[in-house]
Amino acid sequence: MRFDGVGIIGGLVRDFALGGRDAFKSDLDLVIQGDPREVAALASRIGAVANRFGGYGYSEGPWKIDFWALQNTWAVTAGHVAVRDLADVVQCTFFDWDAVVYDLRSRRVVCDKTYFQRIQSRRLEISLRSNPGEIGNLLRAARRIIRWHLTPGPVLTKFIVERLDEETFAVLKATERRKYGDRALDAFTSVAQLRSLLLGGARPQTELARQMTLPLD
Known part of the structure; x- marks a missing residue:
């Protein structure tokens, strides 16, 4: 104090x-x-x-x-x-x-x-784009969208479109395996599959997704 x-x-x-x-x-x-x-x-x-x-x-x-x-x-x-x-x-x-x-x-x-209100809307957005850890933030964005059933806002959508490609997809999966005990990206076999879910709003109906969803009440 x-x-x-x-x-x-x-x-x-x-x-x-x-x-x-x-x-x-x-x-x-x-x-x-x-x-x-x-x-x-x-x-x-x-x-x-x-x-x-x-x-x-x-x-x-x-x-x-x-x-x-x-x-x-x-x-x-x-x-x-x-x-x-x-x-x-x-x-x-x-x-x-x-x-x-x-x-x-x-x-x-x-x-x-x-x-x-933003929390209640389930839409995740970027507040300050300038940040030294873009790969880490891309991984966090993917995990949050998948785990919490969120929709990306327009700035976050643009960020995902710009940064998520074949190379970063491999880096994200490797980083998640190294840093997290629970893995959200292992279920995805291609960058196109992951991009489709993150940007299109489809939600995985897997046991992993259900287990990783936060309680709402």
């Missing part, structure tokens, strides 16, 4: 919005409003490891936690967004569904007034 503010961004709040406590399956991403040198000192004390996006990561019990100093978030250091406090972090996320912060000090959810 010696920092000016600490917020949980994205996953936890999004998952609670989707399906309550039982739906939470994400890592914890924290943004700390305070002197970046003090955040670095905190990282050193707890043995956190620097990540390639300007933050730090460590594990605590069952939790995998990544945290950043507010001024060191990638969108800020790359010059895409100006931030003054935690509320501005909602401008920094790739997906609009992640553009939400829970302020631990005030116990307040910070998002724009259409956030929960």
Whole structure:
């Protein structure tokens, strides 16, 4: 609490919005409003490891936690967004569904007034296209559309059309096998099959798809 503010961004709040406590399956991403040198000192004390996006990561019990100093978030250091406090972090996320912060000090959810309507509409869109991890975001987009039965918005649709090809299809499948225990892409044998599902709105009627769907109540 010696920092000016600490917020949980994205996953936890999004998952609670989707399906309550039982739906939470994400890592914890924290943004700390305070002197970046003090955040670095905190990282050193707890043995956190620097990540390639300007933050730090460590594990605590069952939790995998990544945290950043507010001024060191990638969108800020790359010059895409100006931030003054935690509320501005909602401008920094790739997906609009992640553009939400829970302020631990005030116990307040910070998002724009259409956030929960967008969740309810089941349409996933890009909020900030500029991002250093495009392949990772393409994989997350595919997994979310498949797992949560979503429809991509026009900007995300354009992103998928531009980036999903034979080469990236192979990379996505290999990356998913390496990073995730549950695999959504193993059911697809060609990039055309995956593109058709992601862009056309058809939903797989497989046992895997049913198991991976988040609860809605």
